[in-house]
Amino acid sequence: MDIALARTWVQAIAAAVDAQKDQLTQLDSAIGDADHGANMQRGFVAATAALAEQEPAGPGDVLVKTGSTLISSVGGASGPLYGSVFRAIGKTLAGAGAGSEPAADARRFADALSAGLESLQRLGAAAVGDKTMVDAYVPALEAFQQAAEGAGDGGKAGDFAAAARAAAEAAEEGMRATTPLQARKGRASYLGTRSVGHQDPGATSTALIFRALADVTAA
Ligand code: ADP
Ligand code: MG
Ligand code: MG
Numbered sequence: 001m002d003i004a005l006a007r008t009w010v011q012a013i014a015a016a017v018d019a020q021k022d023q024l025t026q027l028d029s030a031i032g033d034a035d036h037g038a039n040m041q042r043g044f045v046a047a048t049a050a051l052a053e054q055e056p057a058g059p060g061d062v063l064v065k066t067g068s069t070l071i072s073s074v075g076g077a078s079g080p081l082y083g084s085v086f087r088a089i090g091k092t093l094a095g096a097g098a099g100s101e102p103a104a105d106a107r108r109f110a111d112a113l114s115a116g117l118e119s120l121q122r123l124g125a126a127a128v129g130d131k132t133m134v135d136a137y138v139p140a141l142e143a144f145q146q147a148a149e150g151a152g153d154g155g156k157a158g159d160f161a162a163a164a165r166a167a168a169e170a171a172e173e174g175m176r177a178t179t180p181l182q183a184r185k186g187r188a189s190y191l192g193t194r195s196v197g198h199q200d201p202g203a204t205s206t207a208l209i210f211r212a213l214a215d216v217t218a219a
Contacts, residue, residue, distance in 0.1 A: 001093065001160070002103035005216060006059035007051055010066050012212035014044035020208060027201040031188040036201040039076040043083075046073035058098030063090030077186055078202055081124050081133065082209075088112075088119035106148035106160045113141050113167075124185060131183040131195065133202035136174040140210045143170035161217040168214035171207040178203045 001009075017024070021037030028036035047069040056062045067086030070079050092112035096104035104112065117137055126132040147163035178200035183189040188200065 001059045001109055002097040003056055003059050003062060005103075006056075006062035006097075008216045008219075009213055010044070010047055010051060010062065012216045013209055014048045016208045016212050017041050017044050017205070020204075024201050024205055027199055027204055030198045031183065031191055031195045032201060033076075033187060035076055036078060036205065039074045039078050040205055043070040043074040043079055046070075058093065058096055058101070059104060060090045060093035060096060060098070063087070063093065066090070077124075078133075078205065081120055081202075082205075084119040084123050085116040085137075088115040091115070106144075106163045109160065110141075110145045110148040110163070113144055117141055126185040129181060130185045131178045131181040131188060131200045131203070132185050133200070133206040135178045135181070135200065136171040136203040136206035136210070139174040140167040140171035140206070143167045161214070164210070164214040164217045168207070168210040171210040175199065175203040175207040 017037070017040045021041050023037070024040060025034050025037030028034050047066045050065055050069045051062060054061070054065055056065070063086045067083045067088075067090060070086060071083030073079065074083070089112040092115040093104050093108065095101050096108060120134065120137065121127075124132065124134070126134045128135055128138050144163045144167040147166045148159065176199065179198065180196060182193055183191065183195040183200070186202070188195045
């Protein structure tokens with residue numbers, strides 16, 4: 001991942017959020033407070049605006065800036081959670097793709113995604129099965145890692161695209177698997193058993209984020 005790809009990724013997330021904000025809001029109206037679409041849109045509109053004014057040294061800078069902007073612009077739980085994920089991914093990529101340094105390959109990006117998960121769980125304390133964004137993130141990370149490991153020296157662009165595609169598919173599967181679960185974290189957990197039978201909004205936006213990565217790396 002280089003600067004251009006990092007920017008394109010964030011722009012693709014913003015576009016996907018814009019297209020799917022009504023669905024995100026509908027899901028959040030069933031088991032939350034009906035603001036997930038608006039929260040995601042506010043955050044990613046602010047992030048793309050912040051990036052337009054930035055002269056990043058590398059893709060890490062792009063993603064740290066994205067994370068900081070999400071934290072400062074989104075009031076809901078998803079702002080600080082996704083903000084910390086993007087900041088951690090960006091910090092882990094520091095140096096890659098800057099100046100004469102090579103862009104981050106699939107293995108390096110897998111490490112960055114792993115740091116993102118650590119940060120997400122440090123802040124939100126959710127585990128797989130709690131019906132949150134973690135349910136989409138963990139399988140996506142595992143699929144990405146597996147593909148990156150299998151990719152030999154991992155340096156080729158095609159390897160990155162294959163890893164991103166595998167991650168997107170795993171995230172979508174994880175997202176669908178939240179439907180029968182009872183929420184144990186966040187607002188949906190206040191509903192107790194009434195949260196069963198609804199797909200989690202945050203797992204849905206996490207799947208969207210990984211699908212956007214697959215789309216921009218395939219292009
Ligand atoms: P809010 O709940 O503050 O209105 P959003 O609607 O933007 O925030 O985001 C809700 C989503 O955040 C949930 O669907 C869930 O996936 C995710 N979420 C909530 N709490 C946690 C947590 N502790 N850890 C991980 N994800 C969480
Ligand atoms: Mg909400
Ligand atoms: Mg809210």
